[in-house]
Amino acid sequence: MLTILDIEPHLKTLPEALQEPVKSSLENWQTLLNQNNPNLNPSDKLIQSIPKVWCCSEFVAESCTRKPPLLVDLIDSGDLEGLYSEHTYPTKLAHLEIADETDLMTKLRQFRCREMVRIAWRDLAGWAELGETLLDLSLLADTCIQAALAFLYRQACELRGTPLLADGSPQQIVVLGMGKLGAYELNYSSDIDLIFAYPEEGALPDRKETSYSEFFTRLCQKLVKVLDDITVDGFVFRTDIRLRPFGDSGAVTLSFDGMENYYLTQAREWERYAMIKARQVAGDFRMGAQLMAMLKPFVYRRYLDYGAFEELRSLKLQINQELKRKDRLDNIKLGPGGIREIEFIGQAFQLIRGGNEKALQTRGILDVLAILDNKNLLPHVDAEQLSQSYRFLRRVENHIQQYQDRQCHDLPTSETAQSILAYSLDFGDWQSFKSELDRVRAAVQSIFDQVFAVSKQQKKGNLSQKIWSCVAEDEELKSYLEKGGFQSAEETLKAIKDFKNSTALRRMTTKGAGIIDRLMPQLIESVQQADNPDETLIRLVKLFEAVAGRNVYLALLSENPDALNQLIRLASASVWICDYLALYPVLFDELLDTRTLYEPLKRDDLNQQIKALLAAIDIEDLEQLMIALRQFKHLNVLRVAAADIMGLIPLMVVSDYLTYIAESIVENVIGRTWLMLTDKHGFPPDTSNDNINFAIIGFGKLGGIELGYSSDLDLVFLYDCPDGNAMTSGEKPLSCSQFYGRLGLKIRHILDTKLLSGVLYDVDMRLRPNGDSGLLVTHIGTYEGYLKNQAWTWEHQALVRGRFIAGDQRLKTHYESIRHRILGLTRDETQLKAEVRDMREKMRATLDIKATNKFDLKQSKGGIADIEFIVQFGVLANAAKQAALTTYTDNVRLLECLAKEGFISPIEAETLKTAYCTYRDIGHKQVLQGDKAIIDEIEADGLRKQVEGIWHKVMGSAGN
The missing domain is CATH 1.20.120.330 (Nucleotidyltransferases  domain 2)
Known part of the structure; x- marks a missing residue:
């Protein structure tokens, strides 16, 4: 039998001033306890805890004194020293017999009091970690809500009838717990924030044709009353329903349609924060899952929301x-x-x-x-x-x-x-x-x-603020700018004023205008560190104007000085960056992490990233697939450009990276498109997901591993099957030729369809047999026959840079054998030279610029095209004797091979390689500055003349 004498030694652990009041309270409890004659045998651990708990919680002391059997029950049951599972509370409540609503209120309050004493005791005694305390409090609330709702719902249905879903099954409300309840983090004496919703509108078959809205409103009001009203037994949980749509002025409960309409059109920003922790705590959990899925896009935006x-x-x-x-x-x-x-x-x-x-x-x-x-x-x-x-x-x-x-x-x-x-x-x-x-x-x-x-935010420079606010005379503002290092103060001030008065800014929301008012002084102050502050600021002002309707991106820069500084560095070095971000502002987030911004991904990393990206997209969701692929491309091209601009990677690596990006995209587009079609039509004979009998061949810059920032893709689609009329194995079969034709169409659609997020790549397929009038997808046997018997010389020239890009590895081997055989055909060198030279003259006449003293890096005499034609002629003229010339597709290695085989001298090869790489490097830089691949003739005079000399020696005098 527990007595005060057992407890008294442990009272000395209390602060001295608290010992006497606690002892007095325990003696009072002991007197009342003895009246019930309990046979109480607590553990030593429990006895030691009593003084601390009694001291630290008047609530526990008063609850146990008012109802002595409460603590006896907690001790005898083992609940006080034992852990609860998630099923403990529902099991305990299920044993209670509830007669009516009044009885429900009484027993819930008594149950709550018992469990709150237990939870406080375990916490104060140091027996429970924080996580246990918060979880127990949350599960207790869940259980009380569920039990009350179940009883009240049965009662309401018996009185008025049962509301039904469209499928005829009973309809119940969904109760969302908000805040700490939703996160299983309820604090000890917290209120609970609830939102109610019901799936479908309708009417009961009673005399009044009571609407479901009215039925569920009454049910929710009763639920709040049962939980919240204070009686002689206290309350269950203070219940707050003001977080519902429209707050106090809104309906107590809304249908799912009403909820969706509210959160899509009228909800305020702070309601997003409230919804982060929302969790269904009671009601119909099957329908509740639908509601939660519907609300998720409101909370979590698809873009980065700074x-x-x-x-x-x-x-x-x-x-x-x-x-x-x-x-x-x-x-x-x-x-x-x-x-x-x-x-x-x-x-x-x-x-x-x-x-x-x-x-x-x-x-x-x-x-x-x-x-x-x-x-x-x-x-x-x-x-x-x-x-x-x-x-x-x-x-x-x-x-x-x-x-x-x-x-x-x-x-x-x-x-x-x-x-x-x-x-x-x-x-x-x-x-x-x-x-x-x-x-x-x-x-x-x-x-x-x-x-x-x-x-x-509170320490922005006064001068920058004055310049943006234009609160001084123009001369004074220009003076401020000049002191900040701006060389063209008048032009810069005009750009700032034009931006401030632009239509784009006038259309901004109050929130957006506030962001701009914070961001622009930051920009004016930070841009002074650039080598060309005037030009950089004007570039960025144009960028901001382009994205002015999208507050999130401007907020990103305002909230992240490091991101703003990164953008200033890039904009200072390249106008292309600003244009690119204006087209694809979703890339702004990449400015935050310099570790990834300046480190383009290698091929394996690209494939790993894109596969993870596509794995999260439903196989039938074509639009989301296309958006994701475009974001993947834009993101990785930005990384290459950033590293290029900052001089962190050389020219050849720039083209390698840009080519890797295209190859990864093409390879994964084939894979996803194959799955789409086989899911619908089944497999062609002798194919599987690993053996698709389809391949994409790349030509031009893609084939030569020489892609630039704005390159298109020259592609040819090939397939192989014994019988083009054989049918696929699915419920909606197609002939093999139809199947592969659709495969090609869908791949091209994914690659070059223009969306708001742009195109993946412009696709040029004029190198397929018979050009634009030919079939989109060619049987590989037909392809070889065409190249051998019908193709023009220029098509054989293109084949020099033809390379397997993606698809079935068996077709890769087959294609490479065809390429080797076609390039290795014996040709009349004099006739070949004339045809190649004539084709070059036609190109130059059509494509070369007419401006005096200007040099087109590709088409002018002594430019890139001349070098490419020399290489192509050399390969076609010599591959029959020197099979090694069919190994590579890039011009640099082909020049090395041609020198090794004696077609040109090593010095000539080195000259052409130097000119080729220099032209391409200048071309990349021109693109990044927003310019065409055209420079002053004098800048390339030396290289141009050397290339012209080699052209004259190799190809003869015609056209030179």
Whole structure:
């Protein structure tokens, strides 16, 4: 039998000033307990815990004193010292017999009181980790909501009839738990935020033809009453339904259609934050899954939403102002460095990146912080600090609330309460606790300020602000610009003013205009570090005007000074970058991470990335596939361009990378298109997903591994099958020739269809047999016959750079044998030379520029085309005798082979290689500056004359 004598030795562990009041309270409890004559035999561990729990929670002490059997039951059942599973609460409630609504309210409150005593006891005694406490509180709330709803629904259906879904099955509401309840993070004396919805509208077959809306509204109102009303037994959970659509003025519950319409058209930005943690806690879970899927796009945008930083910063500022007004800055939830700041940090990244980073579509803040750490979105030390701080602050919060079961987040002001709180958290006194709390809050606030750049927003340069605001005379503003290093101050000021008064800015929302007003002073100040500040600022102003309707990208730059500085560097070096970002602003996010921005992916990495990207897209979702492929291309081309602009990779590597990107895309387009068609039509005979009897051959720059930034793809589609009339194996069979024709059409459609996100590649298929009038896909046997018997010399020239790109490896071997045989045909060298020379003259007459003193890098005499034609002639004239000339497809290695075989001298080969690489390097740089591949003749005079000389020697005097 437990007596006060058993407990008394452990009272000495309490602070001296608290020992007597606790002893007095325990003696009172002991007197009342003895009246029930319990046979109570608690463990030593439990006896030792009693003084601390009694001291730290008036709620526990009063609950046990008011109802002595409560603690007896907790001890005898083993619940006090044992762990609960997720099924424990529902099992315990299921044993209760409920007579009516009044009985329901009574027994739920009694059940809640028992379990809250248990949870507080385990926490204060140090038996439960924070995670257990929060989960138990959340599961307790779930169970009470579910039990109350189930009873009230049965009662309502018996009274008025059962609402039905369109399929005739019973219809029930869906209850969403918001905030900490939704995230399984409920604090000890928290209220619960609920939103109600029902799947379909309709009417009951009663006399009044009661609408489902009315039926479910009454049901929800009763549910709130059962949970929230205060009776002699207290309450179950304070219940708040103000987060519903339209808040207090809105309907208590809406249909799914009504919910979708609201969140798509009228919901406010802060409601996105509320929805991050939304979770179904009761009702029809099958229909609830549909509702949650419908709401997800509202929360997680498909693009990176950096406007979330400003929204959350603004919300936090409002909270701080309200706390200051009420003198409540010691609020550990909402005050500086409090719980809400940690949650805002996690939510900001979730809202910004959650649409792309699926892992961030989770509810618990500790899980979010771990993900941010693993993905290097937060420095490890910051993520660790925030996690530790969150655990500490949540324990403080729970202990404050466990003292009197009050929803309070303010630190206590009385000395007794302060002493009790410090003791409950294992601190020697209030000062030592307060010192640690201040340290934790300062650390959180510091990270919060870094993430949200609060201080930076308040410290912008006055001069830059004046220039953007145009609050001084023009002469004074131009003087400011000149002092900042701007050489063309008048032109620059005009560009700023034109932008400020542009139609694009006038159409911006108030929110967007605010972002611009923060961003432009930052730009004016930061761009002064560029070598060409005037030109760079004008380029960026044009870019900002192009994306002015999309606040998210401007917010990214405003919120991330490093990203803005990266953009300034790139814009200073290349106008092409600005044009590219204007076309594909989704790439702005790439500016954040310099580790990936300047490191283009190698072929294996590209394939790995694209396969992971496509794995997340449904096989039938053609539009999403095309969008994803375009984003993949744009992203990786930007990386190549950035590295190129900064001189981090040489010319040959630029072309290699651009070619790898195209090859990866083509290879994966074949794979996905094959799956689409075989899923619908079945497989052609003797094929599988590994043996598709289809190949794509690349010519020109793709075949020569020499792609540039704006190159198109010269392609030929080949297939092989014994019988073109044989049928595929599916439910909707096609002949093999039809099947491969459709395969080619779909591949081309994916590659060159123009979407808002652009085209993947312009595709040129005029090199297929019979050109534009020929079949899109050619049987490989027919292809060889055409090349041998019908092809023109220029088509054999093109074959010099023909290379297998993707498809069935067996066709690769077959194609390469054909190429070797065709290139190795014996030719009349004099006739061949005349035909090649005539073709070059026709090209030059049609394509060369007419401007005086200008040099077209490709088409002018002594340019790239002359070098290519020399190589092609050399291969066609000598491959019959020198089979090694059919090995390569790129001009540089072919020149080396031609020198080795004696067609040209090593010195001539080196001259042509130097000219070829120089021209291409200049051409790349011209593109990146937004210019055509045309330069002043004098710039290439030496190389041009050398190439002309070699052309004259090899090809003869005609045309030179």
